[in-house]
Structure formats: structure tokens, C-alpha cells
Amino acid sequence: MKKTEDSNVILTEIVFPNDTNPIGILHGGKLIQWMDTASAICSQLHSNKICVTASIDNVVFKKPILLGDIVTIKAKVTRAFNTSMEIFVEVLSKKIDDNTPLVTNTAYFTFVALDKDGKPSPIQELIPSNDIEKEEYERALLRRERRKDDIYHKKK
Template sequence: MEEQKIKTPSDSLVVMNELVLPNDTNMLHNLMGGRMLHWMDIAAAICAQKHCNSIAVTASVDNVSFKHAIKLGDVITINAKVTRAFNTSVEVKLEVWAQNIPSGTRVKSNEAYYTFVAVDNTGKVKPVQPIQPETEEEIKLYDGALRRRQLRLILSGKMSPDEATELKALFLPEKAD
């Protein structure tokens, strides 16, 4: 087996643009939330697959808040980047920006974390290679990913709160003697 190059978050970067058309909107001419989630899932899947060099399937989606309405005719830009790789999964951070080109306005509309699991062509889970953050922001996201993962596992019933050492350290720091 040949040695693989160490991957960085920038290796997985995906920038996806979509124009909000009438079929994408609700009765108020705002982008439908389901369409936004669909586009976010596509961008995150491409990002995860770039890191894993294989098929990657959605395992979880963290809370997605809609901060600003996206209107008919707006252009959305979805930025997706792997923040951390675990044994068989990766965490992907997504940021969604809405731009109204005629008015020159651009606002951050959404942000979320998705988790993907790498699988082979038969659907069997496979290991993923580690990631090496480079920038200060990437290191911060990398460090926080373990806490976010533990919270996801607790909420899904796959980990007891007592096992969440990173979260406990955050909320219950050990007292100095």
C-alpha cells in the first residue's frame, strides 16, 4: 500500500453556488428550508468524499438555524471544509452566504456541522486518513470537534455523559490543589 500525503482542511474545501429560482421558494418568495438543507448536504458530501477518497454518507446533521431569509433571485454560496477526521468519520463545517447581486448585499445565512462516514463500494465502513489543521482557525475547529462529537454521541444515546471526558473538562474543570 502506497503512503498517502497528509491531508489538510483546505484539501477538502468545496465552494458551491446556487441561484434561487421560483421553484426553490415558498409563498413568500423565500428559499425553502428543505431545499437549503438539500444543497448543504450535497456540498458536505462532496467535501467529505474529497477527504476520504471514497463514498461518504451522512451520519448526522447538527442544529441548523436560519438567521436571514434568502430571497428569490439571491445567489447562495456554500463553503464546506472538513474540520476533523476520526476513525471512520469526518466532521464538515458549512457556512452559507446569501448575496443579492443588484443591491450588493451579502449576509451569512446559515452555519452547521455535518458528520459523514466513509464506506467502500459495498457500503462497508472504512477508515479515513487523519487531517492536519494549518491555520489558527482550523486548529480551533479541530480542537472543538471532539467536544462536538461527544455531544452528538450523548444526544444520540451512543455515549453516556460520564464517558464524555472532553465535555466534562469544559464544564467541570478540575480544582487546583
């Protein structure tokens, strides 16, 4: 059994010209790559196994991230199931001359742990430690049910 804090990940990046569209906004695909990297590390710290991305839902782009911004990507496990786990990712962005970070993006990633043959492999349970973590833990089950209901998830 593990706690959320055992696998929390904080990744920091800066937006370079190569990462933006023609009006200086960070490309969505680049941001998702950073979010995927942070959540992959998080899932592997929780499971101590190689993990792959199974799904990404509810990627929200609340505010644009601009050229030169400092971007912090935070990833934490909300719940571990049998071989899969849900990771919540929150992105904060700030200007170099402003100390107040803004929450710009959020998303839920599902990762599956694999064994040496590349097959889904059982993982440790997550024990939520405070009220916010307990609420996320409960809601993760509902989100999992919704995902399972998706036609493309059902299709083999």
C-alpha cells in the same frame, strides 16, 4: 494526511420560484439539500471514498434567503476521526445588485466513509493549518462527544 484546503468546496446556486415558499423565502429543505451536496463532495475529496450523511446538527437559519438571491455554500472538513469526519457548512447570500454577502446559515454535518461492501472504512487524518482551523479541530472533538451522548446515537 490531508489539509483542510485539499477538500474545501464552494457551491453557487440561485433561488428560483420553484425553491420558495408562498412569500418568496427559500425553502429550508431545499437549502439543506444544497448544504448536504456541498458537504458530501467535501467528505469524498477528503477521504477519496464514497461517504454517507450520518448526522446534521445545529442548522441555524439566521436570515431569510429570498427569491433571486445568489447563494454560496462553503463546506470544509474540521476534523477526521476513524471512519467519520465533521464538515462545517457556511451559507452566504447576496442580491444581484449588492456585492455584500450576508452569512445566512451554518451547520455541522457528519459523514461516514464506506468501503466497497458499504461498511464504515478508515480515512486519512486532517492536519489543521492555522489558529482558526486548530480551534475548530479541538471543538470538533467536544461536538463529537455530545453527539455520541445522544440517546438515538447510542441505541442500536
